[in-house]
Amino acid sequence: MSDFELHNYFRSSTSVRVRAALNLKGLSYDYIPLALLKGEHASAAHLALNPSGLVPTLVTPEGPLPQSMAILEWLNEVHPAPPILPADPWGRARVRSLAQIVAADIHPVNNLRILQHLETTYGVDAAGKAAWFRTWANAGMQALETRLAREDETGTFCHGDTVTIADLCLYAQVLNNARFEVDMTNYPTITRIHAACMNVPALADAAPANQPDAV
Amino acid sequence: MSDFELHNYFRSSTSVRVRAALNLKGLSYDYIPLALLKGEHASAAHLALNPSGLVPTLVTPEGPLPQSMAILEWLNEVHPAPPILPADPWGRARVRSLAQIVAADIHPVNNLRILQHLETTYGVDAAGKAAWFRTWANAGMQALETRLAREDETGTFCHGDTVTIADLCLYAQVLNNARFEVDMTNYPTITRIHAACMNVPALADAAPANQPDAV
Numbered sequence: 001m002s003d004f005e006l007h008n009y010f011r012s013s014t015s016v017r018v019r020a021a022l023n024l025k026g027l028s029y030d031y032i033p034l035a036l037l038k039g040e041h042a043s044a045a046h047l048a049l050n051p052s053g054l055v056p057t058l059v060t061p062e063g064p065l066p067q068s069m070a071i072l073e074w075l076n077e078v079h080p081a082p083p084i085l086p087a088d089p090w091g092r093a094r095v096r097s098l099a100q101i102v103a104a105d106i107h108p109v110n111n112l113r114i115l116q117h118l119e120t121t122y123g124v125d126a127a128g129k130a131a132w133f134r135t136w137a138n139a140g141m142q143a144l145e146t147r148l149a150r151e152d153e154t155g156t157f158c159h160g161d162t163v164t165i166a167d168l169c170l171y172a173q174v175l176n177n178a179r180f181e182v183d184m185t186n187y188p189t190i191t192r193i194h195a196a197c198m199n200v201p202a203l204a205d206a207a208p209a210n211q212p213d214a215v
Numbered sequence: 216m217s218d219f220e221l222h223n224y225f226r227s228s229t230s231v232r233v234r235a236a237l238n239l240k241g242l243s244y245d246y247i248p249l250a251l252l253k254g255e256h257a258s259a260a261h262l263a264l265n266p267s268g269l270v271p272t273l274v275t276p277e278g279p280l281p282q283s284m285a286i287l288e289w290l291n292e293v294h295p296a297p298p299i300l301p302a303d304p305w306g307r308a309r310v311r312s313l314a315q316i317v318a319a320d321i322h323p324v325n326n327l328r329i330l331q332h333l334e335t336t337y338g339v340d341a342a343g344k345a346a347w348f349r350t351w352a353n354a355g356m357q358a359l360e361t362r363l364a365r366e367d368e369t370g371t372f373c374h375g376d377t378v379t380i381a382d383l384c385l386y387a388q389v390l391n392n393a394r395f396e397v398d399m400t401n402y403p404t405i406t407r408i409h410a411a412c413m414n415v416p417a418l419a420d421a422a423p424a425n426q427p428d429a430v
Contacts, residue, residue, distance in 0.1 A: 052316060052354075052360035062305045067319065069284075070311035077304040090277045096285035101267060104282065108323040117350065122337050130291040135332065139267075146266035 004029040005059035007049060009036050010211035011179075013107060014068035015056040015164075016172035019211075021072050023202035024163060029058075032072045033213035036112055052115075069103050072165050084165050094153060095164045098144065102169035106140035110176075133180040137173070141187050143168070148189040156196050163200060171197035175207055219244040222264060224251050226394075228322060229283035230271040231387035232380075234426075236287050238417035239378060240294045244273075248428035251327055269328075284318050287380050297378050309368060310379045317384035320341035321355035325391075348395040349360060352388070356402050359385070361391035363404040372412050378415060386412035390422055 004022065006029045008015035022029050034040040034055055042053045050057040050066040058075075059065045065071055076084050077212055085092045108114075110133045118124040118132060147152045158166035174194040177184065184191050197203045221244045223230035237244050243254065249270055251256040258269045265272040265281040273290075274280045280286055291299050300307045324330075325348045333339040333347060363369045373381035389409040392399065399406050412418045423429055 050358075052320060052358035054320065065308055065312055067312040067315035069319065070308055070315055071312055074221065074308035077307070089289060091287035093280055093285050096288055097280055097282040100285055102283035104270065104284065104319060104323050105267060109329060114324060122339070126339070143265075143267035154231060211420050 002028040002030045005032050006030070006056055007034055007043075007046065007059065008056035009034050010208045010214045011089065011176075012036070012055050013172035013176045014054075016069050016175065016206050016208065017168040018056050018058060018075075019069050019202045019206035020168050020172070021075050021084060021165075023205055024082060024084065024200075027075070027079060027122060031212055033211075035213065046163060054111075062181070069099070069165075072168065075196075076165075082162065084163060084168070086159055086164065091153065091159060094151070094160050095166045098158050098166040099164075099169045101140050101144045101147075102173045106136055106173055107169075107176075109136045130180045134182050136207045137177050137180070137182045140173075141182070141184075141190060145187040145190050148193065157193055163197065164202070167193065167197050168196065168203075171203060217245045218245040218359055220247050220248055221245070221271055222247045222261065222274065223248050223271035224256075225423045225429045226391075227251070227270050228387035229269075231390065231421050231423065232283050232383040233271050233273060233290075234381050235387070235418045236290050236299060236380075236420035239297060239299065239415075240290060240422055242290070242341065243292060248426075250428065266328045269326075284314070284315050284380075287383065291380075297377065299378060299383070301374055301379065306368065306374060309366070310374050310381045313362060313364045313373055313381040314379075314384040316355050316359045316362075320358075321351055322384075322391075324351045338355050345395045349397050352395070352397045355388075356392070356397070356399075356405060360402040360405050363408065369404065372408055378418070382408060383418075384411050386418055387407065403420055 004027065006018060015192065034046060040046065041055060047053055049059065052066055056068055057064050058071045065074060072084065085095055115129045118129055148158060152157050155161045157163055158170060169185040170190060171194050174190065219242065221233060249261060255261065258271060262268055264274065264279040269281065271283055272279050273286045280289060287299065300310055312422055330344045333344055363373060368374050370376045372378055373385060386404060386409050389405065
């Protein structure tokens with residue numbers, strides 16, 4: 001008997017974040033794959049759980065919960081060990097602020113539905129879609145690198161030496177960047193933190209290649 | 216002597232969210248306008264505060280804090296009255312999940328920098344940019360309407376009868392929707408909650424038209 005159902009997709013970076021948090025906290029879940037390229041996220045059954053038709057949705061004993069950032073906060077509140085937010089308010093503010101560079105400024109603009117819309121509406125080809133992806137990935141990575149490199153709180157991970165929500169967003173985005181050949185040369189701090197994340201089994205296990213629906 | 220400096224822009228919906236929260240909590244702030252259309256957000260002085268070059272940034276006694284969603288959470292932690300999140304974890308999860316429909320799925324995709332990029336890179340004209348805006352606004356509004364209409368926790372506002380982070384995101388987005396002539400006919404619950412928000416002086420005062428840099 002699992003604690004949760006996770007309706008998700010192997011390659012979705014927002015799904016990666018949630019899988020990693022569940023793993024870190026030792027919570028079990030049934031993996032429910034939704035093949036986005038086949039439109040399974042737009043099925044009536046999935047829209048009943050999540051009217052946005054996006055992934056991931058965590059089905060909990062209290063009901064379905066869409067939106068990865070809301071899921072991470074809730075998991076941390078009801079299953080606090082190990083924490084994925086700092087103990088002090090300013091630390092939490094910093095972690096959330098770093099995380100949002102990925103969660104608000106990079107990921108939504110580069111989501112699959114946006115890339116598909118660029119193709120169907122403006123005839124943007126694969127190279128053009130990759131250029132679009134890199135434009136917004138680089139803008140966010142540059143800002144994230146600048147902050148991580150200059151702020152004293154940065155440690156092995158984004159905030160000190162334990163994994164926080166900022167790391168979950170960072171490492172999932174870096175995995176995604178590789179698909180679109182984002183040049184990471186200018187982001188040494190991000191690259192170092194990403195490597196540290198991939199050395200954490202809970203995070204490595206959550207990567208796309210290790211999921212049952214990986215192709 | 217003000218409690219904070221808010222580096223922001225009158226029309227920015229993420230700035231509206233933060234101004235409304237500061238007003239609700241009775242916190243004073245110096246309004247520092249950044250004329251986005253003149254590129255003031257990309258100045259060296261602003262990038263020193265916020266390397267993303269986006270608005271808003273709240274300058275606090277502890278340092279500068281970019282990212283509106285991180286700012287709202289921090290303000291609520293350090294100035295808890297009146298609360299803008301529910302007292303129970305599942306309520307907070309619901310509010311954050313609703314807020315993210317706007318904060319992750321609508322706003323970032325329709326941000327000024329994206330619309331400008333569509334024009335400069337793909338030659339999308341004003342009508343095309345408005346169509347793009349409406350595509351993502353309608354997708355998010357439809358999901359938000361469905362959830363608000365069917366979930367028992369919805370009250371005068373998104374969650375019961377007090378203003379939460381979800382309302383701050385909702386009403387700021389609805390104000391923005393009007394600029395791009397989003398047809399709100401199919402969103403009666405959102406429209407009702409937006410009207411309730413505009414009856415709260417703290418929220419009405421934060422609207423774009425009431426700011427010193429409004430044009």
